[in-house]
Amino acid sequence: MNIKRLATQLAGIACVATLAGCATNDQGLLVVDPDKVNAVIMGALTPPPPPPPVPVIVEEAYVPAPNDVYIAAVADRDVVFIGGDTFVWYIGPDGQRHRRFYAHGDHRHEIFARRDQLHTVMMHHDGHLPDHAIAGHGPEGRPGGMPVNHAAMAGKPPAPAAKPAPSSKEVKKS
Structure with missing residues (x-):
């Protein structure tokens, strides 16, 4: 079916191309512009551009840490290195600035x-940090499996481990 349709279209294009040079009036002047005909033919023969690629969404692995709530909203100027230690300044529930110890040494980077x-994790979770660990995965999901649905996984027991293959010693005993 498709071959017949293509053959019909190509025959029509060939006919137009053949007649394009012969389209003159009684005075012998060209009535059809061959450049426009060639442009139409090239437009018909050129395949359409491929669709744009699907955006790749890669979710990073995330493990909650005690300082995450302070780090997620910290500005560059609020991370300080004082006396050999790194501190994070934050505004507490009382509206006052507080200094929280992060680590010994310069850990600003x-x-x-x-x-x-x-911020990347929060983008994928409606602007909030999840309260549980998340395994990182790309657009195709976990390696060798379906995409992870974190909401559906909550509260489900883990799948039983696969039984190991018998060793060569066990096979000989049988």
């Missing part, structure tokens, strides 16, 4: 990297 990761 770790805090900024963690903040970027938390």
